[in-house]
Amino acid sequence: MSRIVRPYGDTTGDGMVQLSFTLPVASDRRAEGAALQLAAKMGMDPAMVVHSRPIGDGYTFFVVYGRVNHLVDVDAVQVVERDFPVLAAKEVNALVRRRLRRKLVVVGACIGTDAHTVGIDAILNVKGIAGEKGLESYREFRVVNMGAQVGVPDLVERAAAERADAVLVSQVVTQRDAHMHNTREMSAAFREALPAGRRPLLVVGGPRFDELMAAELGVDRIFGRGTTPREVASYLVHALAGGTVREKVAAG
The missing domain is CATH 3.30.30.60 (D-lysine 5,6-aminomutase beta subunit KamE, N-terminal domain)
Incomplete structure (x- = not known):
């Protein structure tokens, strides 16, 4: 009932x-x-x-x-259930060492005209947020923070050059659905520029995103308000080095 x-x-x-x-x-x-x-x-x-x-x-x-x-x-409400455990930093690092046997590479940015770096900095920077350190503090992560107002072509080029495992994009400016337009442009650009085997995990976050729209926007995951660095790190290691590891194409 x-x-x-x-x-x-x-x-x-x-x-x-x-x-x-x-x-x-x-x-x-x-x-x-x-x-x-x-x-x-x-x-x-x-x-x-x-x-x-x-x-x-x-x-x-x-x-x-x-x-x-x-x-x-209440029973008719649809939400994105977390399908991975939230791990401690040492557990994340251990999984990356054991499964990937190399650094997990993350490239982050605010794209388009969005100049609000608070969100991306909270996830990436060592200082983190709410008492949790950002991904830069994880020994087995290599993090490239491109900052604000990054053009989509520049993001794709940098991600390819860094051989990124994951691209994290924060979108705070939402007037006239700018966050959705920018995300669709980004996902389309990555699909056009890179074959499926070399395409990084695409993750977006911001207070106005609907987490149920990941497939519609062409990304792998959407995180909403209140997301912590540990949640993002746990998702990345689950998706990239978990039970179903998305192996990188051999270097070359």
């Missing part, structure tokens, strides 16, 4: 939710009426404006609180 739930606000199952949004209207009572009209059209009844603030000439930010009648079928 499916597990059906309602949103929780003040009491269990009361259906209360909080919603924030911006309308291109000046901040006044009419603006609050417009916010309530939108909330009603979205199925919030009753609803109240609990916060409003002008954020520029002719724009107002709102927080609306109200009840919805929608139900959620």
Whole structure:
């Protein structure tokens, strides 16, 4: 039997939710009426404006609180389940030594016009994030961080020159689905430039990616917000040196 739930606000199952949004209207009572009209059209009844603030000439930010009648079928939710164990750094290094018998090569970058390196640096740099060191700290990894605003042709060329096992791309800028367009361009460029046997593992990450869209975007894995360096390292060693090792084409 499916597990059906309602949103929780003040009491269990009361259906209360909080919603924030911006309308291109000046901040006044009419603006609050417009916010309530939108909330009603979205199925919030009753609803109240609990916060409003002008954020520029002719724009107002709102927080609306109200009840919805929608139900959620938890068992119908689709997610990407983690199909690999999260390993300690010493376990990752040991697997790379034993299975690959060489350094695991990772090339990372922010592509297109994206200049936000916080995500890629958190995964790659020694300083890492949330108390975890980045992939540069793994003895059996060789990491090339190309930084921000890297063109796709430059990324493909560098990955080929480094004989990369994996390419990690971070995308934070998402206006007009730029992250999706850039990812499709990148995956197409790698398919065109390299045969399947020499193509690196393609991994992208960012707060607005849908992890279920990996196949649609032409990549091997998508990581969302909250991903840690240890998770990425564990995935790479699982995919490249795990039970089904993706061996590199012999050097030559």
